[in-house]
Amino acid sequence: MIMDKKYDLRIIELSLHNFMNVADGRVKLSCSKDKQRNFGHSDILGIYGQNGSGKTAFIHALAIIKTCLMGQKLNDEVAAYIKKDASSMTIHIGFSACVDEEIWDIFYDVTIQQVQDDNQAKAQISAERISVCNGKNRKQTWISSDSLNVLRPKKNFNSLLKANNIALQVKKGIVQSQGRSFIFSNELYKSMEAIKNRDSISQARFILMQLKTFATEYLYIIGIKDIGFINLSILMPFYFHIQDNNTHSFGTIAIPIDGPATIPQNACKTVETLINDMNSVLTFLIPDFQLEMQNIGDELDLQGRKMKRIELVSLRNGQAIPLKYESEGIKKILSILHVFVGAFNDSSMTVAIDEFDAGVFEYLLGEILDIFQKSGKGQLIFTSHNLRPLELLDRDFIVFTTTNPKNRYIRLKNVKSNNNLRDFYYRTILLGGQDENLYHETNQYRLQYALRKAGHHGEN
Numbered sequence: 463m464i465m466d467k468k469y470d471l472r473i474i475e476l477s478l479h480n481f482m483n484v485a486d487g488r489v490k491l492s493c494s495k496d497k498q499r500n501f502g503h504s505d506i507l508g509i510y511g512q513n514g515s516g517k518t519a520f521i522h523a524l525a526i527i528k529t530c531l532m533g534q535k536l537n538d539e540v541a542a543y544i545k546k547d548a549s550s551m552t553i554h555i556g557f558s559a560c561v562d563e564e565i566w567d568i569f570y571d572v573t574i575q576q577v578q579d580d581n582q583a584k585a586q587i588s589a590e591r592i593s594v595c596n597g598k599n600r601k602q603t604w605i606s607s608d609s610l611n612v613l614r615p616k617k618n619f620n621s622l623l624k625a626n627n628i629a630l631q632v633k634k635g636i637v638q639s640q641g642r643s644f645i646f647s648n649e650l651y652k653s654m655e656a657i658k659n660r661d662s663i664s665q666a667r668f669i670l671m672q673l674k675t676f677a678t679e680y681l682y683i684i685g686i687k688d689i690g691f692i693n694l695s696i697l698m699p700f701y702f703h704i705q706d707n708n709t710h711s712f713g714t715i716a717i718p719i720d721g722p723a724t725i726p727q728n729a730c731k732t733v734e735t736l737i738n739d740m741n742s743v744l745t746f747l748i749p750d751f752q753l754e755m756q757n758i759g760d761e762l763d764l765q766g767r768k769m770k771r772i773e774l775v776s777l778r779n780g781q782a783i784p785l786k787y788e789s790e791g792i793k794k795i796l797s798i799l800h801v802f803v804g805a806f807n808d809s810s811m812t813v814a815i816d817e818f819d820a821g822v823f824e825y826l827l828g829e830i831l832d833i834f835q836k837s838g839k840g841q842l843i844f845t846s847h848n849l850r851p852l853e854l855l856d857r858d859f860i861v862f863t864t865t866n867p868k869n870r871y872i873r874l875k876n877v878k879s880n881n882n883l884r885d886f887y888y889r890t891i892l893l894g895g896q897d898e899n900l901y902h903e904t905n906q907y908r909l910q911y912a913l914r915k916a917g918h919h920g921e922n
Contacts, residue, residue, distance in 0.1 A: 465571075465911070468558065468672070468675055468810075469559050469560055469561050469810075470501050470560040470674060470809055470810040471557055471558070471559045471560075471672060471673075471676045471680070471810050472493060472499060472501070472505060472557065472558055472809070472810065472812060472840075472841050473491060473555065473556070473557055473812055473841060473843075474490065474491050474493060474494040474499065474512045474556045474557060474558050474567065475488070475489065475491060475494055475554075475555065475556040476489050476520065476523060476553070476554070476555050476556070477489075477552075477553070477554040477555075478519065478520070478523055478552075478553060479551060479552040479554075480544060480545040480548035480550065480551040480552065481519055481522075481523060481543055481544075481545065481551045481552075481553065482516070482519040482522065482543050482545065483514065483515075483516055483519060483545070483867060483870075484516045484519050484867060484870045484897070485545065485805075485867040485868045485870070486867075486868050486869065486870065487516060487520075487869070487871045488517075488868030488871065489507065489509075489520070489861050489871045490620070491505060491507050491801065491841075492505055492506070492507070492856070492858040492859055493505040493558070494556070494558075495858070496563060497565065498560075499558040499560070499565055501558075501560050501809050501861070502809050502839055503809075503838075504834055504835055504836075504838035504839060504840065504841075504842070505840075505841045505842075505859075506831070506834065506835055506841070506843075506844075506855060506856075506859040507841075507842075507843045507844070507859060507860075508543070508558040508831075508841045508843070508844055508845075508846060508851055508852075508855060508859055508860045508861070509843075509845045509846075509861050509862075509863065509871070510845075510846060510847075510849070510852070510860065510861070510862050510887070511862055511863025511864070511865070511900065512863070512900075512901050512902065515862045515863035515864070515865070515870070516867075516870045516871070517816075517863055518685075518816055518845065519543075519870075520843075520845070520871075521683065521685055521814055521815075521816040521843075521845060522543060522685070523553050523721045524555075524681075524683050524814050524843070525683040525685060526540060526553060526572075526574070527545075527553060527555050527572070527677070528677045528681050528683055530566075530570075530572055530587070530590070530646060531643070531646055531673050531674055531676070531677035531678075531681075531796050532641040532646070532649060532674060532677050532678050533642055533643055533646040533647050533674065534642065535580070535583060535640055536574070536583065536585040536586075536587075536641040536642070537585070538583065538584035538585060538641075539584035539585075539839065539892070540584075540641075541574075541576040541577075541584040541585040542573065543574075544574070544575070544576055545595075545876070546649060549575060549576075550573050550574060550575040550576075550588060550657070551573070551574055552571065552572065552573045552574075553571070553572050553574075554569065554570070554571045555569070555570050556568070556569045556570075557569075557570075557673065557676070557806070559672055561596075564596060564597060565596075565597055566594060566595070566597070567594070567595045567596075567597075567601075568592065568593075568594050568669060568672075569591075569592065569594070569595075569601070570590070570591070570592050570673070571589075571590065571591045571593075572587055572589070572590045572643070573587065573588050574586065574587055574588070574720040574876075577665065582639045582640075582641075583639065583640055583641025584641070586638050586639070586641050587638060587641070587642070587643055587644070588608065588609055589606070589607070589608035589609065589637075590604045590607055590608075590643060590644070590645050591605070591606035591607075592604050592606070592607065592645065592666075592669060592670075593604055594669065594671075603615060604618065604662075604665065604666055604669060605619075605645055605666045605669075605670075607634065607644050607645055607647075609762045612627070612630045612631050612634055613630065617662070618662035618663065618666065619662070619663065619666075621657055621660055621663070622653060622654060622657050622663060625656075625657070626653055629653070630650070630653060633649040633650070633653070634650075636649075637649060639648075641702055645670065646670060646673070646674060647711070651670065654666065654667050655667070660910075673903070676810070676812075678712075679703075679710075679712050680703075680712075680808070680810050680811045680812065681789040681811075681812050681814075682701055682703075682801045682812070682813045682814070683814045684701060684797075684798055684801075684813070684814065684815045684816065685816045686816050686817060687796060689797055689798075689825065691716070692790055692793045692794060692797060693790055695719060695720060695786040695787075696718065696719070696720050697716045697717065697718055697719065698716065698717045698718075698719045698774060698785060698793060698795055698796070698797065699714050699715070699716045700714065700715050700716075700717065700733070700736060700796070700797060700800065701713075701714050701797060701798055701800060701801040701803035702714070702715065702732065702736045702800040702801065703800065703801050703808075703811065704732070704735055704736065704739075704800075705808075708863060709735075711732060715729060715732060715733065715738075717733065717772075717774055719774055719784070719785045720786055721773070721787040722758055722762055722771055722772065722773045723771070723772055723773065723774075723793045724763070724769050724770070724771050724772075725769065725770055725772060726768075726769055726770075727768050727769065730755075730770040730772065733755055733772075734755060735762050736800045737753050737754070737755055738754060739800060739803065740796065740800055740803070742751060742797050743799060743803060744796075744799070747795065747799075747826065747830075748792060748795070749776050750779050750897070751776060751777070751778060751792070752776070752777040753774065753775075753776060753777070753785070753796060754774070754775050754776070754777050754782065755772050755773075755774055756772060756773045756774075756775055756782070757770060757771075757772055758771040758772060758773060759771050766820050767843065776788055776792070789821070790820075790821045791820075791821030791822055791823070794820065794821050794822070795822065796812075797845075798813075798815060802830075802834075802842075804840070805834075805838065805839075805840035805841065805842055806834060806837070806838045806839065806840065807838075807839055807840070808840050809837060809839040809840055810840065811840040811841070812840060812841040812842075812843065813840070813841070813842055814842075814843040814844070815842075815844045815845075816844075816845050817819075817845055817846065818844035818845065818846050819846040819848035822848075824848055824850045825850070826828055826856050827846075827848055827851065828850040828851055828853070831851045831854060831855060832854045832855070835854070835855055835856065835859070849884045849887065851886050852882075852883040852884040852887060853882060853883065853912075855883075857873070857874070857877050857883055858873070860873070860874075860883065861873055862874060862887070862900055863900070864898035864899060864900055865898065865901065865902050866898045866899070867900045869897075869898055872888070872896065872897065872898055874886065874890060874896060875896065875897070876895070
């Protein structure tokens, strides 16, 4: 085990408790069935169900996990995700890492509570724990922190607690009040670095580093709000992951598209690279379409830094059109394409997209997912209303939401190999046959009456 080496990592399961409209829900991803976690091959999770049934909750939970692992502050709105009749919510997530040809399963549990104090973060972490199972040993807690204990197990952190117990308590109080994870905080990591020759602490640091690197560089969560600017034609967010022998850059870059934009020169180089990468694929997705960054000129900002004035345009048969005038569907494809390509080629990369089908032509959606299923290497998690993928994807890649908040996610049972999953899903909605109901039936007569009544104000 090389401490500073980056190992392949992927998600194997996620559970929610008292999270939004999910009292309890658990999903095990398809790769969890394989002893080697199917590294080097695609792993897909598509979540389907009626509106308001817990699909977006799954994506929100992944975003919260990413924030925790990165050691960043939870948004105050996270406090509103706690189920109304509960005092806290819990997220459990499982990862698998391929460490020197050995599979390690790593589990992270985090409990979040709401705090009514204007001087503190509204959403705070009250307890968190990391457990590990490396195949040779049973699942063990490697590091945990809660309201009663700064760090546990004591046998692993005895030397650290003896030297820094009071200081750690103070640091934890500050970190917690800011809505950050103490386990993944830089404050704890620096304290652990100071303790030498302790295998248990070194191993804990190794796990923390792997998870933080994965969350920062290889986990992309794309929600509805994240690409909302597309609909306004003001900003164009590009999610990117550039990695070669000389460069490793990642993240999101937002380019104004409501007119020419001024951006730093280094950002200009990043945009050029990702546009070149995407154009090689765009030819096959959108006929006669290419993206171009037009260089208008050089400028200096108020601090004297060199800037580029550019405008993003689409090229169709050689004719340039400002990108703002393209359809929402095309702009969405452009926004997420680069990280989709990254997940296609990197077994350690996970991309989660809420409402992946929005604005995307049904047949194209199916083709993209089918190709990812057959030839991809990374993980793709998505929610969708379009049922075309049900006809193409392996049934183990599909999860359905239920009407039961205490068992929110299920896979359909008794599906035969020659069954069309799309047709089977429709029949299940109409006739049942599963352990849970998948749809709150719409009473057409009552709906018709309600619509009629709503349109006649003041009439009886």
